[in-house]
Amino acid sequence: MDISEYISTIDQALGARKDWLEKSELGKLKENLRIFQVSYASIYNIYLKKKLIDEDPYKHESKISELEVPETGSFNEAKRIEQLTIRLSNYDNQLDFLVNFYQLGVDFLNLDRIKRIVGLIRYIDWTSFSPDSQSIMTKAVADLTNQSKAGVDALTLSIIGESLSKLSKTTAASMAALKELNIYYRECYKLSVRQSVTQSMSAGEATLDNIKKKMSSAMQGKPFYKELIEEIIKEDYAGEGGDLRESILNTLKVKEDKPKTAKQAVDFKKILLDGIVVIGGASNTLGEIITKITDNNAVLESRKKGFFEAIKELIRQITNAEPEEVVFNIERMDDTKGVPVKEKLYFRQFLSDLDKKIKILTSFCRGPAYNKLSAMSEDQIISYLERNIREVQNFHKTLSAIDDFFKATASAEDRDKIKGIKPDLSALKNTYVKANQLRYEYSAQKEEEEQMRSLGIAPVNAPNQVPAPPPSP
Numbered sequence: 001m002d003i004s005e006y007i008s009t010i011d012q013a014l015g016a017r018k019d020w021l022e023k024s025e026l027g028k029l030k031e032n033l034r035i036f037q038v039s040y041a042s043i044y045n046i047y048l049k050k051k052l053i054d055e056d057p058y059k060h061e062s063k064i065s066e067l068e069v070p071e072t073g074s075f076n077e078a079k080r081i082e083q084l085t086i087r088l089s090n091y092d093n094q095l096d097f098l099v100n101f102y103q104l105g106v107d108f109l110n111l112d113r114i115k116r117i118v119g120l121i122r123y124i125d126w127t128s129f130s131p132d133s134q135s136i137m138t139k140a141v142a143d144l145t146n147q148s149k150a151g152v153d154a155l156t157l158s159i160i161g162e163s164l165s166k167l168s169k170t171t172a173a174s175m176a177a178l179k180e181l182n183i184y185y186r187e188c189y190k191l192s193v194r195q196s197v198t199q200s201m202s203a204g205e206a207t208l209d210n211i212k213k214k215m216s217s218a219m220q221g222k223p224f225y226k227e228l229i230e231e232i233i234k235e236d237y238a239g240e241g242g243d244l245r246e247s248i249l250n251t252l253k254v255k256e257d258k259p260k261t262a263k264q265a266v267d268f269k270k271i272l273l274d275g276i277v278v279i280g281g282a283s284n285t286l287g288e289i290i291t292k293i294t295d296n297n298a299v300l301e302s303r304k305k306g307f308f309e310a311i312k313e314l315i316r317q318i319t320n321a322e323p324e325e326v327v328f329n330i331e332r333m334d335d336t337k338g339v340p341v342k343e344k345l346y347f348r349q350f351l352s353d354l355d356k357k358i359k360i361l362t363s364f365c366r367g368p369a370y371n372k373l374s375a376m377s378e379d380q381i382i383s384y385l386e387r388n389i390r391e392v393q394n395f396h397k398t399l400s401a402i403d404d405f406f407k408a409t410a411s412a413e414d415r416d417k418i419k420g421i422k423p424d425l426s427a428l429k430n431t432y433v434k435a436n437q438l439r440y441e442y443s444a445q446k447e448e449e450e451q452m453r454s455l456g457i458a459p460v461n462a463p464n465q466v467p468a469p470p471p472s473p
Contacts, residue, residue: 001245010249017254021181029104029181032177036095036170044091048423049288055085067117070090109181111186118175124138127168148160183251193219197211206236289399289421293351325348329345396428403425
């Protein structure tokens with residue numbers, strides 16, 4: 001096969017591989033990166049709650065236009081916590097940008113961007129996660145993680161363990177997909193150099209210096225990768241070139257997926273019940289938030305109380321009268337219109353509603369409500385799960401508005417007494433996001449099984465689904 005024929009053949013092979021990457025590998029990569037980001041965010045928020053690092057005051061002000069791997073150098077031990085705070089906050093922001101804003105498409109990505117993504121994934125070595133690691137950041141974060149396990153409840157330990165496991169698994173899966181993409185972009189780069197520069201060169205002309213000079217005019221703006229240019233010279237002009245080209249074409253071949261004959265049955269109810277347990281874990285965070293916002297309200301109320309207010313309060317206590325309702329004028333985002341709206345919040349009623357929700361959520365963690373839900377049908381459980389996720393999301397929005405209200409209303413003298421709840425709100429968000437993921441996983445697995453059945457492929461050991469009576473938890 002001469003060079004012209006090879007160029008035509010590899011062009012077709014790259015077209016087929018691009019189609020395969022878009023239809024298969026990129027979807028898997030996006031999902032693995034999403035799980036990776038959520039798992040890291042869960043651990044990061046535990047570090048914040050345990051006060052092992054500080055909240056970065058500039059976290060929400062940073063603007064990211066391109067992925068950048070955070071600092072990896074050694075620490076100034078006197079400023080260790082401060083530097084870890086900045087690095088881990090930056091890492092959280094970079095992962096959020098990668099998953100939620102980056103264009104993970106074949107036409108957008110390239111060798112440089114793949115290198116940046118690889119750098120982020122390897123920033124902390126989750127596959128060999130140990131305080132004895134040679135990696136400065138891996139060692140530091142492993143130390144933080146061990147500290148975060150001290151004196152925590154079983155649910156938090158479970159979240160840490162599960163997050164570390166998912167970070168390790170999704171690292172391996174993401175790196176495998178990125179390797180496939182890297183192969184594609186390397187050969188695309190080499191093809192473009194051949195088409196624009198080397199195709200018309202003789203063996204004597206095809207040197208690094210000559211190719212570099214011609215590239216500067218024929219391929220303006222394209223980087224010069226010495227390693228890949230050397231590969232072109234070997235493949236197109238060396239004696240072993242034919243074998244090398246054949247090997248590359250074999251590497252680029254898209255493997256045909258073998259038809260699946262059977263698949264192990266999925267315990268769909270367990271996925272939903274796991275979601276129930278996860279959303280139940282929000283009770284701990286909401287309990288901590290109640291304490292903080294109650295204290296914040298006390299700070300504001302102490303400023304208002306003059307002599308007559310104190311007498312009225314004393315009379316209420318003597319007569320066992322209900323305390324007066326506290327009304328806040330808060331501002332929150334209207335999701336339907338996408339604009340902020342002002343509304344009145346009756347604080348004591350809100351606390352009462354929140355306390356009731358905490359009691360319900362607490363019972364989900366293998367309590368009475370969990371046992372009742374276990375006896376329900378899948379449709380009943382998913383409806384109950386969706387409702388509670390939605391309610392926790394609404395509490396999150398309201399609590400965020402309350403946090404802003406306290407910070408804006410407190411006097412300059414009292415501002416230091418106001419307890420911020422941003423880390424708690426982040427932890428709460430991660431909880432309902434994780435519960436939502438299980439809900440999506442249930443729907444995806446259910447749809448896949450239905451498609452398999454439509455093809456006449458029944459899952460192995462499919463459990464008999466017997467509808468249960470619908471008790472109300």
